[in-house]
Amino acid sequence: MNATEKTLQTRTSLRRYADRPISEEERLSILSAAMAAPTAGNMMLYSIIEITDQAVKESLVETCDGQSFIAKAPLVLLFLADQQRWHDFFVHGGVPKMCDEHGLTWREPEESDLMLGCCDALIAAQNSVIAAESLGIGSCYIGDIMENYERHRDIFELPRWTFPIALVCYGHYPDGERPPRRGRLPMEIVVHRDVYRKADEKVFDIMEDHRRLWSITKIGAPAENGAQKMYLRKNGAPFSFEMSRSVKAAISRWLGEEPKDHD
Amino acid sequence: MNATEKTLQTRTSLRRYADRPISEEERLSILSAAMAAPTAGNMMLYSIIEITDQAVKESLVETCDGQSFIAKAPLVLLFLADQQRWHDFFVHGGVPKMCDEHGLTWREPEESDLMLGCCDALIAAQNSVIAAESLGIGSCYIGDIMENYERHRDIFELPRWTFPIALVCYGHYPDGERPPRRGRLPMEIVVHRDVYRKADEKVFDIMEDHRRLWSITKIGAPAENGAQKMYLRKNGAPFSFEMSRSVKAAISRWLGEEPKDHD
Numbered sequence: 150m151n152a153t154e155k156t157l158q159t160r161t162s163l164r165r166y167a168d169r170p171i172s173e174e175e176r177l178s179i180l181s182a183a184m185a186a187p188t189a190g191n192m193m194l195y196s197i198i199e200i201t202d203q204a205v206k207e208s209l210v211e212t213c214d215g216q217s218f219i220a221k222a223p224l225v226l227l228f229l230a231d232q233q234r235w236h237d238f239f240v241h242g243g244v245p246k247m248c249d250e251h252g253l254t255w256r257e258p259e260e261s262d263l264m265l266g267c268c269d270a271l272i273a274a275q276n277s278v279i280a281a282e283s284l285g286i287g288s289c290y291i292g293d294i295m296e297n298y299e300r301h302r303d304i305f306e307l308p309r310w311t312f313p314i315a316l317v318c319y320g321h322y323p324d325g326e327r328p329p330r331r332g333r334l335p336m337e338i339v340v341h342r343d344v345y346r347k348a349d350e351k352v353f354d355i356m357e358d359h360r361r362l363w364s365i366t367k368i369g370a371p372a373e374n375g376a377q378k379m380y381l382r383k384n385g386a387p388f389s390f391e392m393s394r395s396v397k398a399a400i401s402r403w404l405g406e407e408p409k410d411h412d
Numbered sequence: 413m414n415a416t417e418k419t420l421q422t423r424t425s426l427r428r429y430a431d432r433p434i435s436e437e438e439r440l441s442i443l444s445a446a447m448a449a450p451t452a453g454n455m456m457l458y459s460i461i462e463i464t465d466q467a468v469k470e471s472l473v474e475t476c477d478g479q480s481f482i483a484k485a486p487l488v489l490l491f492l493a494d495q496q497r498w499h500d501f502f503v504h505g506g507v508p509k510m511c512d513e514h515g516l517t518w519r520e521p522e523e524s525d526l527m528l529g530c531c532d533a534l535i536a537a538q539n540s541v542i543a544a545e546s547l548g549i550g551s552c553y554i555g556d557i558m559e560n561y562e563r564h565r566d567i568f569e570l571p572r573w574t575f576p577i578a579l580v581c582y583g584h585y586p587d588g589e590r591p592p593r594r595g596r597l598p599m600e601i602v603v604h605r606d607v608y609r610k611a612d613e614k615v616f617d618i619m620e621d622h623r624r625l626w627s628i629t630k631i632g633a634p635a636e637n638g639a640q641k642m643y644l645r646k647n648g649a650p651f652s653f654e655m656s657r658s659v660k661a662a663i664s665r666w667l668g669e670e671p672k673d674h675d
Binding site: 235254308314 | 445461513542567610637655
């Protein structure tokens with residue numbers, strides 16, 4: 150294994166950071182790695198908001214399902230899918246008028262543009278995470294940033310065609326301490342050949358057997374097995390209902406379906 | 413710069429590959445790197461389809477906006493957001509019955525779950541791209557895989573709660589040949605501090621000045637500036653209209669709004 154492969158294989162989500170700031174040089178390395186990431190048509194359909202305001206970090210603990218370590222992370226970056234910059238550039242450059250004069254359709258950002266922006270944002274985020282790891286800086290993704298859309302929109306002054314797809318916390322590993330690396334499902338379950346192979350009894354047995362992957366050591370009522378416990382803890386948990394509501398609200402606004410009281 | 417940072421900084425999209433297969437060892441390194449990627453709740457909400465069938469690779473040239481190099485790539489991986497595996501596991505484990513008996517809501521995958529699955533899939537994809545690069549294997553993302561949803565669904569037998577978010581081609585760099593690295597917008601445009609800063613005249617001027625980033629050497633009618641040219645080439649081009657239609661169709665099916673003739 151080369152150094153990069155080792156970096157990819159040894160990284161694990163870090164939620165407790167050394168009490169040591171990230172230097173300006175390290176910060177720039179992390180951001181430069183993000184900026185070097187592949188992007189659709191080289192358009193950079195994303196933005197990064199660096200969160201330096203401690204009060205905002207503390208609000209995020211609350212809006213992101215109580216993950217208290219966010220407030221203690223020396224570097225916190227919010228990755229946005231961003232079609233606003235190009236939309237505004239098009240408008241500024243007179244594209245709607247050009248379309249009008251030449252019988253062309255003026256297409257504003259739709260669902261597909263949201264997805265493309267998310268691609269760019271996430272690919273950039275992962276580059277930053279890997280650069281950080283290579284510098285001895287751990288990181289943790291916070292998917293909960295997709296909850297409470299309206300509050301995040303207000304806090305970060307997000308315009309219509311941006312979408313907060315990932316929050317990432319970064320900090321040095323506490324000296325001599327590294328969380329144990331969690332296992333993964335076997336490759337034959339995740340990697341398919343030529344066509345999608347639906348999970349069968351054998352896969353379900355493996356998933357049930359691999360409960361430790363999800364830290365399920367014992368089953369508690371009303372759950373009677375690993376599937377039920379994971380549902381209660383994840384897809385059926387209050388944060389998932391909130392994320393569902395919030396993402397619907399964000400997409401509605403993106404598509405211009407929002408009630409009038411929101412700009 | 414350490415070796416990993418160099419790998420991140422020197423990678424560029426590769427669309428012409430050496431006439432040399434990817435070894436089994438290299439293939440496993442690439443897939444293992446994907447599998448090691450961070451994933452929400454360690455649930456691995458993605459699947460990878462390795463496309464080995466030459467006829468399918470050739471179909472993809474057509475369905476992905478005529479990118480002929482897809483057919484010549486020694487390794488082609490399709491990354492899917494995948495909530496199907498967990499959904500089926502939940503059903504198999506009797507979650508709907510448990511919900512019913514305990515007055516809980518049985519929540520099937522929604523938009524938020526699609527987004528979470530896309531996060532996992534893209535983070536895994538980028539890990540694989542970086543591992544490949546560290547082995548001297550170039551790669552190229554094909555966002556056009558989001559077009560022609562119905563055809564891709566049929567080719568890959570995609571069940572309802574999967575979404576093809578990224579296709580990646582991999583192959584060795586042709587000997588002694590490396591495409592020049594394309595520049596990026598300046599960091600101050602992409603990175604914001606604490607709040608989103610909308611692009612202004614100054615940003616638009618920089619974007620117009622940076623036309624070479626998007627290989628705009630001259631402007632052709634009806635475009636009169638870089639913004640208009642990029643709109644015609646990207647957001648207003650036929651492939652973008654197709655992607656818009658296709659993603660709407662995929663999301664409709666995900667949400668169960670599909671017409672009856674599709675399973």
